[in-house]
Amino acid sequence: MKKGFSAIFTMVLISTFVVVKPSFCKPASNSCVTCHQEIHEKIVADFQEDVHAKAGLSCQDCHGGDPSIASEDAMDKSKGFLGTPKAKEIPQFCGKCHSDPRLMLPFNPSLPTDQVEKYWTSRHGELLKTGDTNVATCVSCHGIHNIFPANDARSSVYPKNVPATCSFCHSDNAKMAPYGIPTNQFSQYIDSTNVHGYALLEMNDLGAPACNDCHGNHGALPPGVAQVGQVCTQCHSLNGELFRNSPHKDGFDALEIPECLFCHQASPEFDKPFARGHTIVRPTNSLIGTGTNSVCIECHTEGDPGWVTAVRMSQDMDSLDRRLERVEVIIEKAEQLGMEVSDAKWKLKSEVLQARMELRTSIHSFNLEKFIPFVKRSDTSLDSVEQLGNEAVLETGRRRTYFIIMTVLLGMVIIGLWLKINQVSKKND
Amino acid sequence: MTTQESVDPGRRKFLDVFLAGSGLAALIGLIYPIFKFFTPPDQEEAVVSSVNLGPAKDFPANSGKIFRFGNKPGLIIRSADGKFRAFSATCTHLDCIVQYDGKAGDIWCACHGGRYDINGQNISGPPPRPLDQMSVNILPESEEILVTLELKDKT
Amino acid sequence: MIDKIYSWIDKRYKIEQLLYFSKEKSVPVHHGTMWYYFGGITLFLFIVQVMTGLFLLFYYRPGADSSFESVKFIITQVKFGWLLRGIHSWSANLMVLAAMIHMFSVFFHRSYRGPREMTWVTGVGMLFLLMAFGFSGYLLPWNELAFFATKVGTDSARQVPLIGDFLLKLMRGGSDVTGATLSRFFGLHVSVLPPIFSFMLGLHLFFVQIQGMSEPMGSELSHGKKRTMPFLPDFFLRDLLIWLVVLDILILLSVFFPWELGVKADPFSPAPAGIKPEWYFLFVFQSLKLLPPHIGPFEGEMLGVMAMGFGAAVLVLLPFLERASSKGRRTKLVDVIGVFGLAYFAVFTILGYVID
Known part of the structure; x- marks a missing residue:
């Protein structure tokens, strides 16, 4: 009797559901939704937009059970019901599908299937193995029932959202205290002086590295001293190549100094084991040379060959920039005089600034022989721009000369006419 | 009087x-x-929407050259099989100028290592989109190369 | 020799009469004689415009992908191209200015009064043509500023009742400002407007020759004391002198204040800040901008456009509407309206520059 009643009741409920709210999971028989939409309203709502729902999956595809049974029997172990996975079960839980290439193929053939494998190699995975359930698992970064593909701007792992996602735990002092690692990475990264954070978050340059681009995605680990150079070289390839062929390579290796970071951090903290690389600032000329802000003087002393090279490079860079500034003033002046200087501006941008950029790159050879040809190239292209600028300024001089000549000639005629007018009107009187 | x-x-x-x-x-x-x-001025006519880059034979196979197109740099490539292709040479990532990499047979940006294939498609690194295409025509008689900005639907 | 040529021509074309006429032609001398020169200045600037315009045509290439480039070519590569283009641009502006001064002087002197009504009508007609010249010519370099100013300017045509949308499309050669608009404006600027203007100018000068120059009201009564000076050579020499001064000013402006070319129009880029039409349209632009969106049941801008049209019609028909002066009566109201109109123009033009 009771059973029959509840069956009728459920059928009425389901039919209402079908008529009123046709939804995502062929609901004619989905008892998960029927029962859970009241108590887990948010989960049901979130899941409608989830990438898995879009792929045609439903509750039981992850959680098991049989949604065609309209009673609590649907959640019987015998029906393969898994329930809510515990933290340490999550990697395996997602990996059921995501680690099986054959299963993943129909959904997204290009999606890798090695995430779980990598995860166990990550610091997060290592700790999880030891029974630490505070560490990040799949859902910590990807979300639970609101998972989006990484190229969807709503996704917590969309490049621009990654820093905030990681900082959720890594900026939390209480959470990080047991591990003894700093929590200032995020604040350093989003600082406007941070060249990468600024590019990604302010300039919307999705190519700029977020946390995962240096630390890895699923196999997240802090790069060690030896790997730092490799990581940066992924994008800064020429700089890396020059550096590896430079005399610094062996020296840095011997001293176990992190390659790029040693010079490019805002505030060197070499004695500390952590918090490296989160304060990379836009390099200025003062980085090189023997000035107070220079990093060369950390190791080099006056008179040694490195010192000489540093002085020369610094001088050349400074003198190029001073000249560049002068030429820009000339062009600006010509422009203010109303001259058409778009040619000069074009050359400045496409040749001089390009040459200057290559020159700055060539610094990483720490070899004057490789550096000086670029100085010469920058100088030559700057010469031609300066010439265009000067020519424009000179041209205004020629125009003024023409004006003066014409004013004199027309002035003579005007004076003549004036006298003539007087003469004529005298005649009339 | x-x-x-x-x-x-x-x-x-x-x-x-x-x-x-x-x-x-x-x-x-x-x-x-x-x-x-x-x-008549030294330069005989206003540069409009195409650029004449001179005789085709001046371009060795498997090489690239930067040229000026209006106020933008262009890159003309003659691939190993002798075909010409031309693109806007401004990297779509930041404003660096890309170059032809003869070894790999693709287009490379030195700034952040972005790569485009021989058809200008971004294939790796930071560039968010392909290079803008230009069309290359070889004039029938003089065998000179004429590069024109390709009409594209900007809407 | 000269006599021989003269008699050869005279036998055929009777220029004796013409010369006689020009010898007899005289200009009244009174406190307002100086205002007569502005008509001559406008004429001189028109000649300058025709000449420099023709020269520029040798290098200018209309088209969305060649206009800007060819103007840039003219001012950078062509020798003295900067000068001819500078003079053409500056002269256009000075011409509108001179024509306006000429008009206001005629207005306040009531020189439009009968029997010179048609001289006024052709004159105001030419002023409107000048504005059309200015509006169409402004777009021809196809730079960003002109592009957006044209967009805004043609857009107000939409407000004309009934035919607004059609008018807009007619002006733009489509629903938007494109290369098609450029072709239209070019055609208008170099082949439609010049003959119409020349024809009206011919009529205008013809009327002046037949009727002689107008004198201030009341001076006709004292025939005895009337002072004149011969047109040739006295007045003409003065004209010539002023023309040369104006020419030197044009060179000065072109050398020290070269007309900017700016950046090429890109229809897909957002409108830059501070888009402004040429100064002589600014008061219209500013008036329309300050109007509330709705006045009663009407759209504010539509009312504004209609009011401007009404004002233009009144201006053209002024001599027929204001009959008192033709009968020899001077009414204060005309001065009041004139001063108000001048003040309105000045205030809204200044507002246009001050407010952004």
Whole structure:
């Protein structure tokens, strides 16, 4: 009797559901939704937009059970019901599908299937193995029932959202205290002086590295001293190549100094084991040379060959920039005089600034022989721009000369006419 | 009608000559720029939407060259099989200028290692989108290369 | 020799009469004689425009992908191209200015009064043509500023009742400002407007020759004391002198204040800040901008456009509407309206520059 009643009741409920709210999971028989939409309203709502729902999956595809049974029997172990996975079960839980290439193929053939494998190699995975359930698992970064593909701007792992996602735990002092690692990475990264954070978050340059681009995605680990150079070289390839062929390579290796970071951090903290690389600032000329802000003087002393090279490079860079500034003033002046200087501006941008950029790159050879040809190239292209600028300024001089000549000639005629007018009107009187 | 005393004929004559002389000089001053204006300038016509890069034989196979296209740099490539392709040379990531990498047979940006394939498609690194294409035509008689901005739907 | 040529021509074309006429032609001398020169200045600037315009045509290439480039070519590569283009641009502006001064002087002197009504009508007609010249010519370099100013300017045509949308499309050669608009404006600027203007100018000068120059009201009564000076050579020499001064000013402006070319128009880029039309349209632009969106049941801008049209019609028909002066009566109201109109123009033009 009771059973029959509840069956009728459920059928009425389901039919209402079908008529009123046709939804995502062929609901004619989905008892998960029927029962859970009241108590887990948010989960049901979130899941409608989830990438898995879009792929045609439903509750039981992850959680098991049989949604065609309209009673609590649907959640019987015998029906393969898994329930809510515990933290340490999550990697395996997602990996059921995501680690099986054959299963993943129909959904997204290009999606890798090695995430779980990598995860166990990550610091997060290592700790999880030891029974630490505070560490990040799949859902910590990807979300639970609101998972989006990484190229969807709503996704917590969309490049621009990654820093905030990681900082959720890594900026939390209480959470990080047991591990003894700093929590200032995020604040350093989003600082406007941070060249990468600024590019990604302010300039919307999705190519700029977020946390995962240096630390890895699923196999997240802090790069060690030896790997730092490799990581940066992924994008800064020429700089890396020059550096590896430079005399610094062996020296840095011997001293176990992190390659790029040693010079490019805002505030060197070499004695500390952590918090490296989160304060990379836009390099200025003062980085090189023997000035107070220079990093060369950390190791080099006056008179040694490195010192000489540093002085020369610094001088050349400074003198190029001073000249560049002068030429820009000339062009600006010509422009203010109303001259058409778009040619000069074009050359400045496409040749001089390009040459200057290559020159700055060539610094990483720490070899004057490789550096000086670029100085010469920058100088030559700057010469031609300066010439265009000067020519424009000179041209205004020629125009003024023409004006003066014409004013004199027309002035003579005007004076003549004036006298003539007087003469004529005298005649009339 | 006239008062001979007030206008001395010599002075009058001088004034007329002065007027005629200065008038002629001013006229020359005005005609000179007009004459110069009509003298064909060194560069014979305004650069419009195509650029002539000279004879095709000047471009060795498997090489690339940066050229000026209006106010933008262009990159013309002659691939190993002898075909020409041209693109806007401005990397779509930041504003660096890309170059042809003969070893890999693709286009490379030195700034952050972005790579595009031989058709300008971004294949790796930071570039968010392909390079803008230009079309290359070889003039039938002179075998000179003419690069034109390809019409694209910008809407 | 000269006599021979003269008699050869005279036998055929009777220029004796013409010369007689020009010898007899005289200009009234009174406190307002100086205002007569502005008509001559406008005429001189028109000649300058025709000449420099023709020269520029030798290098200018109309088209969305060649206009800007060819103007840039003219001012950078062509020798003295900067000068001719500078003079053409500056002269256009000075011409509108001179024509306006000429008009206001005629207005306040009531020189439009009968029997010179048609001289006024052709004159105002030419002023409107000048504005059309200015509006169409402004777009021809196809730079960003002109592009957006044209967009805004043609857009107000939409407000004309009934035919607004059609008018807009007619002006733009499509629903938007494109290369098609450029072709239209070019055609208008170099082949439609010049003959119409020349024809009206011919009529205008013809009327002046037949009727002689107008004198201030009341001076006709004292025939005895009337002072004149011969047109040839006295007045003409003065004209010539002023023309040369104006020419030197044009060179000065072109050398020291070269007309900017700016950046090429890109229809897909957002409108830059501070888009402004040429100064002589600014008061219209500013008036329309300050109007509330709705006045009663009407759209504010539509009312504004209609009011401007009404104002233009009144201006053209002024001599027929204001009959008092033709009958020899001077009404204060005309001065009041004139001063108000001048003040309105000045204030809204200044506002246009001050407010952004």
